[in-house]
Amino acid sequence: MKDTFKIVIAEMKKQHRHNFHSYSIYFSLLLWPIIIFFNTYYTYLSFDLTKAPVFSGLINSKQSLLIFLITGFIGYNFFYSMVQSAWQMGAERQNGTLETIILSPANWLAVVYGRSLGALFQNVWMFSTFSILIIISSRSLEVNFFTQIPIAFFIFTLSATVWGGLMNVIFLFSRDAAILNNVLDDPMEFFSGVRVPTETFPVWAKMISVIFPLTHSLTIVRGILLKTNIAWMEAAIKLSISLVLLFILTIVLLKLVEKNIRDNGNITFY
């Protein structure tokens, strides 16, 4: 257990040291989403959304629209940074460092979650920006900075880490996993309700949105910040179930990938 913790910390540290020099990561993680965010915000603003059936009841002011969108984008970015950390697994494979990791007795699960947490850690400062944005924009909504924001942060962190673990394992499996990135990314943004409330989805779309833990995380976080009457227990249970399922899937895939690598020795292929 102590070793596991040590590995998680070492993995986070390594990632930070490895990426610190790369401004492109910061650019893609912050600048790009902010541009998209403001683009969306001002597009929405040009319609009178308080009367729009899509947002019926949920959004009744500019502030609540802002919070709705900010939570959507921040949540999405937590998850997106996971995909990026998984993507770097490809580089580790190519550089042979993945083989060096496998050479050690390190617990693979610890490595995988260390990678997700490492990617999140780099976004802590982004979270601060997020918090400040919320404070500025929601004075009339009385967001409690000391309780509500940490809870929101915790929910995003937990669910994104679990998601990131799975992404990392999938990238361990195949060097062609980059395709999956494209397949999963945009649907996640749409179906999780980053820009549009999932309540307004048709049934089939709702069924897809259930798969993504981002959906449930957003429901809960928005419920907290916008003080809407959501079904608390239901959302929390849904989130827990999806996280547990993802965790089990991660472990199963990890066992398979470990066997696959030991049998075929193809870890160095790229």
Place this chain on the structure above:
Amino acid sequence: MLIATNLSKKFVYKESKGLFKKKLIVKNAVNDVSLKIESGKIVGLIGVNGAGKTTTIKMLASLIKPTTGEILIDNLDIIKEHKKAKRIINLISGGERNIYWRLTAQENLEYFGALYGIPKDVLNQKIETILEMVGLTESKDIPVERYSKGMKQRLQIARGLINDPKYIFLDEPTLGLDINIAKELRSYIRKLADDENKGILLTTHYISEVEELCDYIYIISNGYIVAEGTPDELKEELSTKTQVVLTVEVLTEQAEVELKDILECKAEVTIEGENIHTIKVISKENFTAEIIRCLSSHNVSILNMKLMEPDLEEIVLNVLRRSE
């Protein structure tokens, strides 16, 4: 002692034939390889490209699982207990991969050390010692991407020592290094065996390296061990020829006849020259003693004698040629 018995590795993979057709291919990379590595000894594994050296080493390092066979380290079954085994072994590959180029030497070692769960203070002490040993102390805070090839290779060695392994596997450690650095590296390897009592297995393409370093040699071809022994044993058993060249004064006819008589069917004898004769004897065994006895009994004075030792490189080439 590490004892590997009858190791075989079959790789099964699909090869695409056109867009939808796939063909299953079975590749026997290693067949029935048995070998031993003793503590404090350096064992060499030599063979041509694709002979199965890396595959063998990866099985020993628990990176891949043998299809059949057994590997024991001091009675620990390392195929079943591969997580345990990984604590007492390490693999160092030649080349510049396997380390993080954007990290410094210190940071690389901190990371890899943590993977072994080494406590922080012990690890820092250890890092200091091995950096000193491989001579990277001064450049420990420079990112690896600014290192020369030799420095990267030395960092690889440091990395391979981080868990204080009992057995170290080196896969072409001097690949692409200049002669000075390669020589320096060989002296580290020797020191690891002599001073730290580590068991070492080494693959290389340079026979001279094997001759200089190895206490025992395995020659592998097409996945089979085709010869093994100490360098001297290999020379003795496998040499196809010993060559003795003598320069003598006035070789009498009688002496010539007797010499040819003694060596008949056993050696190839050529005699050249008028007053001063040169006798060349090429044989499988060494007949120097018999030749000298015969010549002196006829009072032929020997001016010069050269014994050509069998060359390990030639022996290896011969063995490989025969095994094909």
